[in-house]
Amino acid sequence: MDDTGAEGGSLTGGVARVFAVIRALGAVQAEGGRVTELARAVGLTQATTHRQLAQLVAEGLVEQDERSKRYRLSLDFFALAAQAGNPGDLRTLARPALLRLCGSLGDTIFLLARSGFDAVCLDRAEGPFPIRSFTGDVGGRIALGVGQGALAILAFLPEAEREEVIRFNLARVREYGVYDEVYLRTEIERVRALGYAGRNTGLLEGMAGVAVPVLDREGRAVAALSVGTLSDRLNAERLPTVVALLQREAQALSPRLNPFDATLRRPAQSLASVPAGGLVRDAAPR
Template sequence: MEAASAGTGGVPRVFALIRALVAVQAEGGRVTQLARAIGLTQGTTHRLLQSLVAEGMVEQDERSKLYRLSTEFFALAAKAGNPGDLRSICRPALLRLSASLGDSIFLLVRSGFDAICLDRSEGPFPIRSFTGDIGGRVALGVGQGALSILAFLPEAEREEVIRFNLSRVREYGVYDEVYLRTEIERVRQTGYAARNTGLLEGMAGVGVPVLDREGRAVAALSVGTISARLNEDRLPTVVELLKREAAAIGPRIHPFDATLRRPAQSLAGQPSEQLLAPPGAANPSV
C-alpha cells in the first residue's frame, strides 16, 4: 500500500503533495522526485498533479517540465487573510509595554531599504526618535529598531541593504562601515540593539527584532526614552520584556499580510488622531 494513501481517501494525498511542492518551490519538482517524497507511485502523483493544474493551483514549466505551486495558489492563501494584520496584532503588546515600562514604545516594519514606524504608544516623557511619528521612516541601520531589523535579515539581503544604505548612514557623522558591521554583529549576538550613538541628545532606546516563522526579521519593537531611565541596572528588564512580546508576536504573523509588503499604504485611512503625537510631545527628529 502506498504510504501516503492511508486515511480518508485522496485528501491526505493531495495535502502531502502540496507540502512536497512547498519544499521545492524555488527550483520546482519532477514527478519522480515528488512521488518519492510522498510515497506514491509516479502514475498516482502525476494524476494528482494534473488535477491541481486543472484547478489552477499548480503550474508546470513547459521547457523543464518542473511543477510548482502557482501564483493563484498563493493569491488564494492571501485572500484567506488573517484575523488581524501586524498593526492589530502588535497593538496590545505596545500598550502592555508602555504601561509596564512607563516609556514610549514603537513598532517598526521593514519597507525596502527603510524602516517605517507603523504604530507607537506614548509614555509620559516627551521624546524624539529617528522615525518621528507614525508613518515616519529611517534607513535600516539607523536607530535601535531599524538596526535590529537589519541585523536579522538573511545574509544576502543584509549585504544588499548595507551597500545601498552606507552612504545614507554616513550622513549622520558617527557611522562608517566598520562601526555599522560591528554593531550588527553585536545585535546578532545579544538579540537586541541598545547602543546610544549620541545623535539624539539626551535620548536612549532599545530595539529587538520581530521574527516571522522562518526566522526572518520583518519588524521591531523598540523603546524610546530619556537616557537617565535606561541605565545598566534597568536595561536587562527592558530587554526581557521586549523579547518576550516579540517572541509571542512572531508565530502570529501572517506570511501574506499586506502590511508587510506595503506598510506605508496600510496606514492610509487611519483616523487622524492616531497619526498625530499627543499634546506636549516634543517635535520628533528625523
C-alpha cells in the same frame, strides 16, 4: 506508496495522496514538475498522479504551463494559505503589545518594520514624556542602521542581506556624522551578541532608547519593538527590565506572524488608514 485500488480507496488514503502531490509540487515550485517526476516523487503511478493533478487544476489550486506542460501550485493556493494563516496583519497583531508595554513602562513604544533599505514606523503608543525620534510619527522612515529599532532589524538580517544593506546605506549613515563602517559593524556585532540595541549614540540630545528584533519563523528580522524615552529613565538599573519586557512581547509575537502578510513585504500598505497629515518624515526616534 502503493496506489492499488485508488478509485475505491478510503477517504483518508485519497486525502493523503492529494497532499503528497501538493508537497511534491511545493518542492519544485520554482521550475514546476512533470507528471513523471511527480509520480516518482510520491510513489504513485503516472495515471493516478495525473488524475490527482487534474482534480487540483479543476479546483484552481494547481496550474499547468501550456508550453512546458509542467505543473505548479497556483496563486489561488497561496491566497488560501494566507487566509488559513493568522488573519491579522503585523500592525494589528502588535497593537496590544504596544499598549501593554506603554502601560507597564510609562514610555513611548514604537513598532518598526523593514521596508527595503529602510525601517518604517508602523505604529506607536504614546507615553507621558515628550520625546523626539528618528522616524518621527507613524509613517516616518529611517535608513536601516540608524537608531535602535532600525539597528536591531539590520543586525538580525541574514548575512547576505545584511551586507547588501550595509553597502547601500553606508553613505546615508555617514551623513549623521558619528557613524563610519567600522563603528556600524562593531555595533551590529554588539547587538547580535546582546540580543538588543540599546546604546545611546547622542544623536538626539537627552533621548535614549532600546529595541529588540521581531523575527519570522526563519529567524529573519522583519520588525522591531522599541522604547523611546528620556536618557535619565534608561539607566543601567532599569535597562534589563525594559529589555526583558520587550523581548517577551517580541517572542510572543514572532510565531503569530502570517508569512503571507503583505505588511512584511510592503509596510506602507498597513498605513492606508492613517490620515495623510499624520505622516511625518522630518522629525528625528527609534
